[in-house]
Amino acid sequence: MSPGRADVQNPPRWPEWIIRRLAWAEDRSSILENLREEYAYLLSTKGAGPAVLWYWGHCLRSIVPFLKFLAYWRFAMFKNYLKLVLRGISKHKGYSAVNIAGLAVGLASFILISLWINYETSFDRFHENKDGLYQLVTEQLLPNGERRQFINTPGALAPTLEAERPEIRNVSRSVEWMDFLLGTQDKRSMEGVRFVDPAFLEMFSLEFIEGNSGTALSQPHSIVLTEHIANRLFADGEAVGREIMMGQNQSLLVTGVIKDFPPNSSLRSLSLVPIAALRDLGWDHDQWTSGNYHTYVHLEEKTDLESFKAQIRDVYERNAPNWERSTLTLRPVTKIHLHDLSGGGPIVYVYIFSGLSLFVLLLAMVNYTNLATARSFLRAKEIGVRKTAGAYRRQLTKQILMESILTALVSGCLAVPIAYFLVPVLNGLTGARVGFDLDGKTALFLTGVVVLTGVVSGLYPAFILSSMNPVRALKGAVKPGKNSLLLRKVLIAFQFSLSIFMVVAMLGVNKQLKYLNTKELGYSRSHVVSMGLDREISGQYRTIQTEVLRNPDILSMTRSSSSMERPNTTTGGPDVTWEGNAAGVEMPRIHLMRADPEFVETFQIEMAEGRFFSHEFPRDVAESAVINETAWKAMGLDSPVGKRLTIWDNPFRIIGVIKDFHFYSLREEIQPLILVHRFAGFQRIFFRINSQNVPEALDFIRNTIKEIVPGYVPSLRFLDDNLQEVYLSERRMGTATRYFTLLAIFVSGIGLLGLASFSARQRTKEIAVRKVLGASEGKIVLQLLRETLISVVAANIVVYPVAYLALRGWLQNYAYHTTLGIGIFALASVSALALAVLSVGWNILKASLANPVDSLRYE
């Protein structure tokens, strides 16, 4: 017989393997033997083909009966385990409570964060075309070699690209104008409007309540209202076909009503007006010169993105000489929300928050592992009896894992309502609008996490318990091994490290927050209110000024081209030249701002040299420029006052140097600034008001403006409130770290408490003997505390460098930041020590105060 024939004698491998896996141990070999026998018989009578076929068929048919059988027995065993576990839980109530509470808190924070991440990553994914939608991004090369990306593009870009590139299915520009006076003759309110190309309606998924996307924007004087505005203006019936007024004199026909965008949209929910309507407002939207448009494209399916990018890269170079050093690129619409162009964005918080919630969960798991391992020696007898009665090690492991999984499941069940009630807190904290909707996928995922939590936290105790020697266990001779004691110490130290880390992070973040809010900005923000200088009132500014300043509580009033948080016109490079620039210095990025003479008075900014604009010099409006100290330095001039300065070929003369002030957030360094009366329109009005009569002053301003411009409702805001908004993400970070730190301390605190009460009980005899031999209570407490304190100290040493580096990394996002003094580390250590002493010390003290006679009399 050839060796090849011998193989044919054996049944096919795969079905045999399946049966081997499925059959129960007791009959496995008989079944296989029987199958072999019949196979051999078929082989000899009918040949190889039918025999193999029969074997396969038989195997496939027997899968169901095998599984039924397995399920039946698994369930029987499961019921047994379940009973044991439930007994265990109810017998050791305190112990179980600690475990369940810890895990429930950990899981609740995990659930919340999962919900939040779900929400954050769902942004803009409701658009049907989401995979083909991109936002065009301009990339500018700055004179200092840096690249800056922004989403502003010139209006002529959209039609040019559409004509050039066949890959583009649709393209639309978008301009948001906030604070338009919008409405019917009798009902008007301040609303934002988005100017778009008609293709916008096809690209983005907008739900039409009235009208349809095909025709809604085909006429230039039409408007598609959002649902809430339509409901407010036309509560009595259909909106389509009605006329509404935009601004003072533009009349538009309502051609559609759309549902408001869902909260997880990065595009603000605004009413839509065809971009052609901009012409009536004096804007030519087909120019290369101004870059006030956002451009979105919808690419054909299967477009090669890389080659498309390469094709559009040099579009500025080819078409727009004034956009030199700029190239064009794009980014998916679905990335707009999470990824800022500067590299950061909410994605950072997604990482940080998920890290923190995992920390808390990890702490709860460590609690379980610690307590279960510590307790395992109390259970030695149980394990011994089970082993002697014939339990396999695998069964014991299963039982103990089942315990931890069940504990996790109970905690999970508690965690869901906890999370449910905390959703509003989460929303307040993150500014998200998360709903508590557990869909099937999320629920499955969370169940998976819960089970995994159970498995991981029960793994080590299961290993320890199931490996006990039954004889020694029954004799009561099992002592905690060196390894498990060491592990417990390491785990406690780990818990402390995490807690200390969180405390340090919390203190650091909040210290920076305080710094951001209190740093001298070079100008005074307090008691300054601002409002938008809209088209509606710009013609009336002087009248308003005269009237408002009649009230002595309004100390000063001015207007400028930008909010105090961010100037919006920038230039640099060869656009700016100046007299006396012998070295041929090229100006880096420079900010342009326009402001009235009262600017320095309203904001109480001092001059370093020369003078500010003044009404006494009417020519200031045409030819004077004021620079800030940073610009002065950058220009390399000795005495700048009187020097000539040219911006975009317009001549100016420098009349003064203003002291540096922070016109950006403290994340960025103060940059060169030039104030001139050109290039930008006035955008904001500022009032400095008397701190004694704030409400009266505000009312006076409102009423005066309402009288001068009927129907206009100014929205006044304190600059200090704006500051809160500018540092919103920092404030959130501060609050988040505070919450998570509390959670971490709570979880590790109860864990330690449980562990300490356990070890104090275990050491009652030791304490009693020490007392009998004459040790004082204090000495005993110190002795027993020492162990924990060593863990705390070790944790401190490990965690300092890590926390320091992490915080420093975070602070480096800020051009101006606080210092990480020793203070916050010291405070963190002290609180960790306090935590240790409180949780451990109490139990030890109780044990040491007990009468030794009670503990020893059973000996």
Added chain:
Amino acid sequence: MKEVSKSEEMVLLAVWRLGDKADGVSIRSQILKDAGKDYTYGTLYGLLRQMDRKGYIQKAKAEPLPKKGGRSKSYYRLTPSGIRALKEAIELHKRVWKNINALSLSES
């Protein structure tokens, strides 16, 4: 005592017929021959185990096969209570079908 199910009855009957030669292969082929049912070994051994627990049949190991690594085959035999169960099944059958002529059930 709870009566045996139809499939249990068939297995018991096959084991009884085979006497002391009732191993897995022959029980299976016996059922195939008697009732035309092609049981898989999964089903068959499930039933056998069930009845072993109920005490109707007994498992016995024969001598290992006289070849290298040969495993010992398991044979099954009815216990007295198994025989009783089988008898009861027949009785039940007779009782239930009493006075019914098979022809009168014919369709139409």
